Amino acid sequence: MNEDIIITEDLTKKFGSFIACDKISFSVKKGEIFGFLGANGAGKTTAIRMLCGLILPTSGKATIGGFDIYKDTEKIKLNIGYMSQKFSLYEDLTVKENIQFYGGIYRLSPKDIKERSKQLIGELGLESSENSLIKSLPLGWRQKLAFSIAIQHEPKIVFLDEPTSGVDPVTRRQFWDLIYKAAGRGISVFVTTHYMDEAEYCGRVSMMVAGKIEAMGTPKELKSRFNSGSMYEVFLHLARGAK
């Protein structure tokens, strides 16, 4: 379990004179849940876009699942999963169609797609809704389904960008049960959130402030380092310090 799925070294992205990501270095292990926190505009989205092979860094090094983020962007895309609050499933396709569509994109065989589709629908208890349009499903169900679809091709790592925003508290916790299960079978999880209680559920957390990673560690380490009772206080401490 000690294999590093993400390794970055001085990863930097500039837009003109603006430095969105400033020499960020970290690693994420196989099966680790890594929380990527920071204020709005701290550079999280830029970092995620680089790690997913969507934009090229200005300088620095990084590999995702052993693939180079300059040269192997297409291979990276096949070996990761991604979901966000804003974009996940196609609303005008049914549950089944979304599963098939993403299965196809990730080049699963028709036989695999059929099997996984059945398994996935069974696990989520969506049998009665498999032919319903996504837009008719409650948000909580959609987000759980989106997550299951994002990992149906068994990626090495899944990127979750605010996956639980606006979701009710019960569903939010069911969602974390799914995250734990995925991590338990070796999928690394890279997650952003504005819910500070969720920061506690991560194995390790990094805190990004104005393009830099200002602190990184287990929630317990961070709380004791900043003499704080909760991750909320750690966040306030670090993000305020930047102003």
Add this chain to the structure above:
Amino acid sequence: MNSIEIKNIYKSYKDAKALENISFEVKKGEIFGLIGPDGAGKTTLFRILTTLLLKDSGSASVEGFDVEKDYKAIRNIIGYMPGRFSLYQDLTVEENLKFFATIFDTSIEDNYELIKDIYVQIEPFRKRKAGQLSGGMKQKLALCCALIHQPKVLFLDEPTTGVDPVSRHEFWEMLKKLKDKGITIMVSTPYMDEASLCDRIALIQSGRIMRIDTLDNIVSAFPGNLYAVKSGNMIALNFDLKDFSGISSSYIFGEYIHISLKKDNDENMIMEFLKMKGHSDIEISKLQPGIEDCFMELMNNPENR
């Protein structure tokens, strides 16, 4: 004295019931929070109260004006900040503010006192297009625009969604100052922790209001015994606790798991069960419920389904 009065409102979109029998009042000068997840019906209720949507039945008034008969009067005395960013992206900060002032037949100068505290924070960027502002800045500009005509009532639909904890905190500080100036504020949020900043709250889920009260009263009405549990292996603990029959609910909460014990069960039984399951470093302590504990308890209550 009530600022907003809502009686037995129903609203459906085709087969989907968006609001079912909603009734409550908001007092003058109160910060009233509408708390619930996406899809609970919060925006529908806001749109009815701001006269942008017609209800199916029931009645509602704002500052004594009926939302249907007197819609023009209401539009002049309310400020509305919709959930989705409502400003003109291609206008600058200053132009947006001027535009909203002009619509209400007033000027920035006449109302500067009210928005001053907020506006000074975005004034350095007054020549920047709204579309190029960061999330926190946009939110401040939108609030200024909603305030520019000195409204009596402010409707804020999820102003802090997707906003980081620091900016959220600042935003609530601004709301407190507005309240001190006598403005009634109705605000919705999916973040349960913001309940503590409201005078009273309504917990809403699936188009129905589960409870309306002060936070203190809601929390003290929590039934059952709540405990916080922790062990050396939290992932296993989370799954193991769900198998224990003496617990009526078990939810992760940051570094602890909150469990509600059924009658005739005590913490020793949990301790024994967890030891049997091989857990070490077990901590169990009695707990005062928080707003999320209450919300989930109400969600699980058959009366609210």
